[in-house]
Amino acid sequence: MTNANILVVEDDKDIREGIRQLLSSENYTVTEAGSGEEGLRLLTDETELVILDIMLPGISGLQTCEKIRETSNVPVLFLTAKSQESDKLLGLMTGGDDYLTKPFSYAELLGRIKALLRRYKVYLGKGGEAEPAGEEYFTYRNLKVNLHFNEVLVDGKPVDLADVEYQMLLAMVNHPNQIYSAEMLYELIWNEPYSYTDSNTVMVHIHKIRAKVEKDPQNPEMIKTVWGKGYRFEKHL
Numbered sequence: 001m002t003n004a005n006i007l008v009v010e011d012d013k014d015i016r017e018g019i020r021q022l023l024s025s026e027n028y029t030v031t032e033a034g035s036g037e038e039g040l041r042l043l044t045d046e047t048e049l050v051i052l053d054i055m056l057p058g059i060s061g062l063q064t065c066e067k068i069r070e071t072s073n074v075p076v077l078f079l080t081a082k083s084q085e086s087d088k089l090l091g092l093m094t095g096g097d098d099y100l101t102k103p104f105s106y107a108e109l110l111g112r113i114k115a116l117l118r119r120y121k122v123y124l125g126k127g128g129e130a131e132p133a134g135e136e137y138f139t140y141r142n143l144k145v146n147l148h149f150n151e152v153l154v155d156g157k158p159v160d161l162a163d164v165e166y167q168m169l170l171a172m173v174n175h176p177n178q179i180y181s182a183e184m185l186y187e188l189i190w191n192e193p194y195s196y197t198d199s200n201t202v203m204v205h206i207h208k209i210r211a212k213v214e215k216d217p218q219n220p221e222m223i224k225t226v227w228g229k230g231y232r233f234e235k236h237l
Helices: 013-025 036-042 061-069 085-093 106-123 163-174 182-190 198-213
Strands: 005-009 029-033 049-053 076-080 098-101 137-140 143-146 152-154 157-159 223-226 230-233
Touching: 005 013, 005 036, 013 029, 013 106, 029 036, 036 061, 049 061, 049 106, 061 076, 061 085, 076 106, 085 198, 098 106, 106 163, 137 163, 143 163, 152 198, 163 182, 163 198, 163 230, 182 198, 182 230, 198 223
Parallel strands: 005 029, 005 049, 049 076, 076 098
Antiparallel strands: 137 143, 143 152, 152 157, 223 230
């Protein structure tokens, strides 16, 4: 697998330098930016992951992420000094894929990076494995989901889903009517142990998927909540 290109947007020079040294030791190609504006200028089609501090001078990390999402589905890993759950959820709502709260260990950071990159490369077809045989699309009502890479159509029109959103939707459409608990979805998608606060992370991504694929996200017809149990993609025979 080719070395990934990672953009680090962090105004704290010491933290940025520490991340650069860590990633360089793992043979990643690192581009550094000290502000959101600079990060947006340095973002290219070759960028495969953005590590983005929420508290930045000028435009915030949240605003930077919103700008990134206008043109790219590249994974975004937020770094934040804030411990409040609402701040983390806000980061996910603006298009982030994951977050770490400072201070964090380099081992934890590296684990998150590798997980995000692994998923991103597989769904871009860069994982080095042949595409699986079988049906190419899952089709139900006005929804069409490519089963091999991130392509989703609603009423025949492309819908932009972030990598994590696509994976979550893919898991559910592969097993329609099966109930997925928040724990099952989190450990399947993030590939790490679940804690009770992670249910909010799953809930945010479910909300974002519904907003993109449901006719009425407040009254979803496909992605249903099964109270006390989890979520399922409801498909009538």
